[in-house]
Amino acid sequence: MELKIDKEMPADAPVGVFDSGVGGLTVAREIMRQIPNEKIIYFGDTARVPYGSKSKETITKYSRQIVRFLQEQQVKAIVVACNTASAYALDEIEKELDIPMMGVVKPGAKAAVEVTKNGRIGVIGTEGTIGSHIYSTYINQIDPGIKVTGKACPLFVPLVEEGLWQDPVTDEIAVRYLSGLVESGIDTLILGCTHYPLIRSTLGRIVGKGVTLVNPAYETARELKELLEKKNLLNQKKQELGTERYCFYVSDMADKFQTFANSILTYGILSAKTIHIENY
Amino acid sequence: MELKIDKEMPADAPVGVFDSGVGGLTVAREIMRQIPNEKIIYFGDTARVPYGSKSKETITKYSRQIVRFLQEQQVKAIVVACNTASAYALDEIEKELDIPMMGVVKPGAKAAVEVTKNGRIGVIGTEGTIGSHIYSTYINQIDPGIKVTGKACPLFVPLVEEGLWQDPVTDEIAVRYLSGLVESGIDTLILGCTHYPLIRSTLGRIVGKGVTLVNPAYETARELKELLEKKNLLNQKKQELGTERYCFYVSDMADKFQTFANSILTYGILSAKTIHIENY
Numbered sequence: 170m171e172l173k174i175d176k177e178m179p180a181d182a183p184v185g186v187f188d189s190g191v192g193g194l195t196v197a198r199e200i201m202r203q204i205p206n207e208k209i210i211y212f213g214d215t216a217r218v219p220y221g222s223k224s225k226e227t228i229t230k231y232s233r234q235i236v237r238f239l240q241e242q243q244v245k246a247i248v249v250a251c252n253t254a255s256a257y258a259l260d261e262i263e264k265e266l267d268i269p270m271m272g273v274v275k276p277g278a279k280a281a282v283e284v285t286k287n288g289r290i291g292v293i294g295t296e297g298t299i300g301s302h303i304y305s306t307y308i309n310q311i312d313p314g315i316k317v318t319g320k321a322c323p324l325f326v327p328l329v330e331e332g333l334w335q336d337p338v339t340d341e342i343a344v345r346y347l348s349g350l351v352e353s354g355i356d357t358l359i360l361g362c363t364h365y366p367l368i369r370s371t372l373g374r375i376v377g378k379g380v381t382l383v384n385p386a387y388e389t390a391r392e393l394k395e396l397l398e399k400k401n402l403l404n405q406k407k408q409e410l411g412t413e414r415y416c417f418y419v420s421d422m423a424d425k426f427q428t429f430a431n432s433i434l435t436y437g438i439l440s441a442k443t444i445h446i447e448n449y
Numbered sequence: 450m451e452l453k454i455d456k457e458m459p460a461d462a463p464v465g466v467f468d469s470g471v472g473g474l475t476v477a478r479e480i481m482r483q484i485p486n487e488k489i490i491y492f493g494d495t496a497r498v499p500y501g502s503k504s505k506e507t508i509t510k511y512s513r514q515i516v517r518f519l520q521e522q523q524v525k526a527i528v529v530a531c532n533t534a535s536a537y538a539l540d541e542i543e544k545e546l547d548i549p550m551m552g553v554v555k556p557g558a559k560a561a562v563e564v565t566k567n568g569r570i571g572v573i574g575t576e577g578t579i580g581s582h583i584y585s586t587y588i589n590q591i592d593p594g595i596k597v598t599g600k601a602c603p604l605f606v607p608l609v610e611e612g613l614w615q616d617p618v619t620d621e622i623a624v625r626y627l628s629g630l631v632e633s634g635i636d637t638l639i640l641g642c643t644h645y646p647l648i649r650s651t652l653g654r655i656v657g658k659g660v661t662l663v664n665p666a667y668e669t670a671r672e673l674k675e676l677l678e679k680k681n682l683l684n685q686k687k688q689e690l691g692t693e694r695y696c697f698y699v700s701d702m703a704d705k706f707q708t709f710a711n712s713i714l715t716y717g718i719l720s721a722k723t724i725h726i727e728n729y
Contacts, residue, residue, distance in 0.1 A: 216507050217497050227496050227701045327607040338621055421507045447727060 178245045178268060180402050183208035183416070184393070185244030187235045190218035190419075191429045192326070192363030193250030196273060198434055199390035200248070201415070204397070206404040209415050210242050214446060216420035219326060220253040221295020221362070228297065232258035236266070237449040238418070245402050248393060249273065252294050252361050252385070256303035269396055274298075276392040277359050277385025278307035284381050285357040288315045291350040291380075293372075294361030296321045304359060318353050322346045322362070329364040330429075339368060343375045351376055359383045367433065417441040458525045458548060460682050463488035463696070464673070465524035467515045470498035470699075471709045472606070472643030473530030476553060478714055479670035480528070481695070484677070486684040489695045490522050494726060496700035499606060500533040501575020501642070508577065512538035516546070517729040518698070525682050528673060529553065532574050532641050532665070536583035549676055554578075556672040557639050557665025558587035564661050565637040568595045571630040571660075573652075574641030576601045584641060598633050602626045602642075609644040610709075619648060623655045631656055639663045647713065697721040 186197050190213045197211050212235050214220070220228050232254045239247055247270040249255045255272025263270045281290045281304075292304040298321075305317035324342050333339045350358065358380050360366055366384050373382055397403040408414045415436065419426045423441040430441070466477050470493045477491050492515050494500070500508050512534045519527055526549040529535045535552025543550045561570045561584075572584040578601075585597035604622050613619045630638065638660050640646055646664050653662055677683040688694045695716065699706045703721040710721070 216503060218502075222498075222702070222705075223496060224701050324607055324611055327604055331604055338618055341618055341621075421504050422502070425502075 178243075178402070180245070181208070181404050181406055182243055182245035183210045185210050185212070185239035185242065185247040186250045187212040187214070187232075187239065187247070187254075188251040188363060189213070189220035189253070190215050191330070191426060194430055194433055195363050195366045196248060196250035196386040196389055197415075199386045200393060201434070201436070203390040204394045204403070206406060206408055207397075208404070208408065208413070210239060210244055211415070211417045212238060212446075213417070213419045213426055215422050215426055216446065219295070220251060221297045221326065222323065223297065225257040225301075228254055229258040229261055231446075233262055234446050234449040236262055238444065238446060240268075241449075244268065246270070246393070246397065248389060250363055250386075250389070252363065253297040256298050256301040269400060271389070271392065271396060273363065273385040273389045274303050274361075275307055276388035277361065277383055278304050279311065280385070280388040281357050281359050281383045282308055282311045282315065284383060285315065287354065287356045288312075289353065289355045289357070290315055290317050291353070291355035291358040292317060292319045292361045293322045293325075293346065293350075293358065293365065294319070295326070296323055298361050304361060318350055318355060320346055320350055325368065326362065326364045329367050334368050335371065339371055340375070343368070343371055347372070347375050351380065355380060357381050357383060359385065361385065418444050420444065420446040458523075458682070460525070461488070461684050461686055462523055462525035463490045465490050465492070465519035465522065465527040466530050467492040467494070467512075467519065467527070467534075468531040468643060469493070469500035469533070470495050471610070471706060474710055474713055475643050475646045476528060476530035476666040476669055477695075479666045480673060481714070481716070483670040484674050484683070486686060486688055487677075488684070488688060488693070490519060490524055491695070491697045492518060492726075493697070493699045493706055495702050495706055496726065499575070500531060501577045501606065502603065503577065505537040505581075508534055509538040509541055511726075513542055514726050514729040516542055518724065518726060520548075521729075524548065526550065526673070526677065528669060530643055530666075530669070532643065533577040536578050536581040549680060549682075551669070551673065551676060553643065553665040553669045554583050554641075555587055556668035557641065557663055558584050559591065560665070560668040561637050561639050561663045562588055562591045562595065564663060565595065567634065567636045568592075569633065569635045569637070570595055570597050571633070571635035571638040572597060572599045572641045573602045573605075573626065573630075573638065573645065574599070575606070576603055578641050584639060598630055598635060600626055600630055605648065606642065606644045609647050614648050615651065619651055620655070623648070623651055627652070627655050631660065635660060637661050637663060639665065641665065698724050700724065700726040
């Protein structure tokens with residue numbers, strides 16, 4: 170366990186962001202856009218990806234190891250950029266920490282409540298996220314009258330990772346997954362998995378204009394900014410581009426990660442380092 | 450490291466079979482069919498599945514932990530029922546053991562050489578298996594004149610696990626993956642991933658009658674029988690049905706494993722136990 174170091178943490182320390190693999194890069198991308206002064210240390214657990222089909226115990230164990238690694242890197246705050254880990258591990262691990270920690274689920278839930286007009290919200294995500302009912306729990310804490318319908322979409326992640334972002338097969342699978350949700354009359358759909366923003370245009374076309382898509386990655390970056398402001402931790406120093414600013418670590422297959430990251434990030438990532446996460 | 454116990458190992462000891470998850474059950478199924486007297490201890494690494502997109506170092510580390518677990522269960526032989534682990538880890542770990550160990554790749558390669566008439570063999574598998582060129586290495590050791598063409602098919606595993614064994618989407622993806630192989634004039638296709646026998650009929654229809662499918666699971670069970678005979682380790686005692694005969698262990702999500710296993714095995718599996726494989 171780390172010592173209490175909250176007060177000593179300087180505002181120019183990096184923000185730690187982690188995910189089961191590449192999906193969380195959509196969250197990192199939003200942080201880069203919205204608060205460009207922030208340094209980021211990103212960890213993708215590519216040796217143990219995916220998280221979405223694994224148990225709460227396993228995901229909590231994995232997340233705790235990653236948090237230990239990020240604390241060793243002296244991060245000032247931690248963003249769980251993975252819906253499954255946010256659903257399963259965040260509440261438990263947050264209590265053990267002296268730096269702020271936030272996930273993607275609460276910001277996504279909050280935004281959806283603000284957006285919906287008819288009180289019917291759909292959520293799509295991995296089996297883990299949907300099975301945890303975490304979105305409906307948070308949404309109904311804010312407004313118990315809202316009806317939340319969840320749908321697990323296990324094929325979206327492999328389709329995105331195979332690069333089929335605009336493809337008839339992805340269309341066909343999306344129709345199957347989403348038609349029940351659309352028929353149930355939702356006016357808001359939460360993209361409850363960090364891979365999904367990459368097929369946002371396909372999803373939007375299939376649910377139609379009557380349904381507003383909520384991207385928790387966007388909302389998370391917004392809330393992170395507010396959180397850092399409130400804690401006087403917002404970095405005021407303008408950052409130079411380069412490895413110093415954004416550091417990427419993975420547990421396996423650094424080259425493949427780099428290729429994928431470069432396809433979705435505006436800034437080329439110079440390198441990703443492999444670490445042995447099981448030792449943390 | 451275990452002590453040398455080869456000579457003491459009784460013929461009624463179980464055979465250890467392992468895979469990254471459920472796929473190796475197609476190999477276990479063939480062993481059950483072809484040598485029904487054998488007891489089996491199966492391990493599926495469901496906490497770290499899939500192996501196909503991970504590195505040689507990672508797969509070797511994971512496989513070594515599983516082998517330690519199986520040795521603790523006093524198995525008389527180990528079958529690596531995973532093409533990726535057979536490709537990456539078998540050669541190295543085999544040297545460290547005093548019990549026979551075999552994978553699925555060599556039996557599959559050998560059978561394909563026997564089957565082909567025009568000397569053109571196709572192999573489909575995960576990125577790891579195909580990238581390792583393991584099938585062409587073994588095939589060309591037997592006959593350097595044979596031309597081997599590999600094709601990674603990363604979406605087949607998630608499609609199988611989603612249950613789309615007979616489905617237009619699987620057809621469409623299979624056409625994309627296989628048409629190049631068919632055009633290249635192969636007359637033999639190795640199903641180089643343990644999930645693929647479950648979509649055998651789809652694959653057979655798409656490659657057409659001119660291409661013979663080789664299922665390494667079948668060949669592996671056949672070679673295991675020969676190996677055990679040669680070593681005087683074939684179990685002569687007829688086994689009763691029940692948990693004693695077939696034991697299943699996983700690293701996560703035992704319930705889900707059980708459901709999937711029951712959908713492909715003739716004998717209902719009574720239970721799957723979860724163990725902490727990282728401690729081995």
